[in-house]
């Protein structure tokens with residue numbers, strides 16, 4: 001897998017919030033190289049800078065220092081047009097499904113936006129309908145039941161599945177999933193993970209999976225990066241990092257979720273598509 | 275759009291508020307059609323005529339037809355109108371002062387009381403300790419009591435044009451009546467007249483319309499400026515925000531009312547129509563809207579739905595109008611309502627200082643309150659000169675607030691039941 005092409009690369013990436021005494025190194029000189037088609041996990045406890053890193057990668061906030069390379073080319077998103085272009089390649093699912101939606105827009109509008117973004121603005125409505133139906137059935141939802149509804153009429157798990165349907169429509173090359181399962185119930189959690197894996201298998205998408213749950217990371221990812229106080233303290237393949245952790249911090253993270261192995265081995269063995 | 279409108283009118287709060295506001299608006303529009311009198315025309319000689327229907331006495335006498343009605347309680351009513359409990363007590367007090375033994379006075383016996391009065395009242399007599407106004411009061415009372423028990427009618431007389439001698443031209447009997455519909459000149463003043471002798475209702479209707487106009491113009495200007503600056507500063511941040519906040523702080527430090535006075539003064543009396551005053555108020559009161567909107571926007575701009583909208587490639591304008599504005603829309607409407615009511619009050623405060631709109635044509639609610647205060651309507655108990663004005667101000671604000679609460683439920687789908 002390592003000989004695959006580089007998809008997203010960061011060199012000395014740093015984000016500093018605040019000035020002077022309030023200075024806060026949220027992300028502190030991290031280096032990484034994510035290959036195409038990989039599922040990479042970034043694991044760290046709350047406040048370790050995962051979301052900040054994700055937002056930098058997405059181009060939602062400026063970097064204080066460091067460079068980002070997209071497909072081995074230095075990323076330049078200073079103009080609005082370049083940003084738009086960049087965002088056809090990289091998309092995200094956020095942690096809290098309840099605040100991810102504009103509550104004034106119906107679900108249809110959300111999907112139509114995605115189709116427009118993929119250049120399908122002029123398609124006949126039947127074609128659009130077909131695409132939306134397909135996206136919904138990809139996440140086991142029925143578009144007919146969702147049309148003309150508002151997102152807040154759904155459950156958290158359904159909302160998050162809808163987010164995956166959105167990604168399915170957009171088909172970006174990179175998906176940043178920032179703790180997509182931490183705010184929803186355990187049942188939906190397995191479904192969501194399942195769908196993320198399916199998405200990768202169907203489209204060859206690179207998925208950057210951010211989580212505080214090292215157990216989850218083990219079962220979905222090819223590579224794992226452990227993040228502490230804005231730094232990557234340990235990285236490697238999932239087996240290396242999690243079965244033979246070197247850093248004390250990683251060990252502590254593993255201790256926090258002691259029974260993960262049994263739980264996951266029993267229930268969802270086949271979700272790992274290796 | 276149609277759907278939203280439907281929902282708006284399903285909210286009982288909005289409908290109530292809307293009905294009150296619409297009633298005020300309709301009155302303001304329709305009333306002048308039926309009563310086209312100039313609102314500031316002085317019709318009364320004297321101030322604060324109480325509410326009621328005024329019938330021309332002269333026309334009554336010459337009303338085409340005289341009717342005779344034998345009403346059993348007419349005499350009792352006539353006496354009661356002139357001789358109430360208070361008057362009876364005053365008569366008793368006077369009689370005691372001039373030396374009539376208290377035991378002999380029976381205030382319930384009208385005939386005896388009046389004959390005692392006739393016997394003892396002497397306007398030329400000085401009673402020590404009686405203040406002048408009391409003396410005058412008894413003079414007036416005496417005059418009004420004259421002929422109270424009379425069974426006879428009155429004789430009408432007019433001077434002969436040639437000789438100047440009085441000639442009888444008619445009689446009025448106690449049982450004579452006119453039909454009010456046949457009297458040529460009758461004017462109902464439901465709210466009486468004000469200190470200058472102007473019809474309060476007509477004035478109030480016009481004042482309401484002018485004040486609403488001032489409030490609306492000032493409120494819209496202030497809200498528009500405040501909203502634009504707040505949205506830009508809050509969403510874009512950085513240098514744009516710094517500049518906007520600098521200006522906002524500048525305006526916060528200088529009390530807006532002082533600014534208002536200075537601008538109003540420099541504009542000069544000649545140019546100070548209602549629209550001008552409204553504009554001046556609007557341009558000096560946007561500061562708080564800017565601050566409020568900005569802080570709301572700052573708390574919204576980092577929300578995930580805004581991030582998602584950015585990721586969907588939406589423009590700055592689209593994000594501000596679709597992802598920020600709807601979330602603060604009800605808030606902005608509330609700010610607008612506050613701006614409107616505070617603009618109405620600001621106009622009133624300016625009017626007190628004589629810096630309000632020119633007063634020769636257009637009254638305003640503030641000016642009416644101001645006049646009522648200056649002429650002490652509240653001390654004299656002339657409620658009709660100020661109470662209706664207060665009610666109108668309260669109703670305007672109340673109805674707008676109700677509409678706002680109703681709108682909140684519609685704008686914010688999560689609040690719908």
Ligand SMILES: Nc1ncnc2c1ncn2[C@@H]1O[C@H](COP(=O)(O)OP(=O)(O)O)[C@@H](O)[C@H]1O
Nearest residue numbers: 017024026044045046047048049050051052053
């Ligand atoms: N907009 C911001 N302004 C200032 N500090 C921030 C901001 N966003 C995050 N931080 C700080 O950066 C650090 C990392 O936060 P975050 O990336 O959200 O962590 P995680 O997602 O791993 O829980 C935290 O200490 C947080 O307080």
Ligand SMILES: [Mg+2]
Nearest residue numbers: 050051095179
């Ligand atoms: Mg986070």
